[in-house]
Amino acid sequence: MKILEKYKTIDLLYIAIFAALGLAMKPIISPLFNSLFSWLPAGSFVGGFYMMWLALSVSVVNKTGSGILFGLTQGLLVLMLGWFGNHGIFSLVIYTLPAVFPEIIRFFFRKKNNVLYHIILCATANVTGTLFVALFMLRLPPVPLLIALSSSLVSGGLGGIISHKLFTLLIDYRLINNSNK
DSSP: OGGGGGSOHHHHHHHHHHHHHHHHHHHHHHHHHHHHOTTSOHHHHHHHHHHHHHHHHHHHHOSTTHHHHHHHHHHHHHHHHTOSSSOTTHHHHHHHGGGHHHHHHGGGOSOSOOHHHHHHHHHHHHHHHHHHIIIIISOOOHHHHHHHHHHHHHHHHHHHHHHHHHHHHHHHTTSSOOSOO
């Protein structure tokens, strides 16, 4: 595929690993958060901790389309394995759409080793995903929608902080190159 030619094998490995880690966290973290924070819209609050892997993928690979590829990878895996609900073909949209705004935001930041960058990537991804699911799948009324969006913004910020810390650790341990990060 001509689209994938700009990616090195290591880039595709990072995308696949981060996508798999994001999916692997869901069945572990969701029940934990549901039991601790049953008063919050669980999917929107926990989403920031899944989206940190998207932010990390966009930051580490640092190539146009890496976030979209991350989302497509997750969506296809969910479809093939039949995990996480019964969204069917909409899984491709649900997992890919949150990557659109981080792809755009990536162009406005020169340095990727910046906590604000990671917070914005993760928060916009989580808010986008929450907004889509809340409006088109759950059809939430305005007040619950605002609560869901607020909790997704907060958890997206927290996920961005964790993403930045992981990014810094990957650089410190020399698992990624710091040349253009």
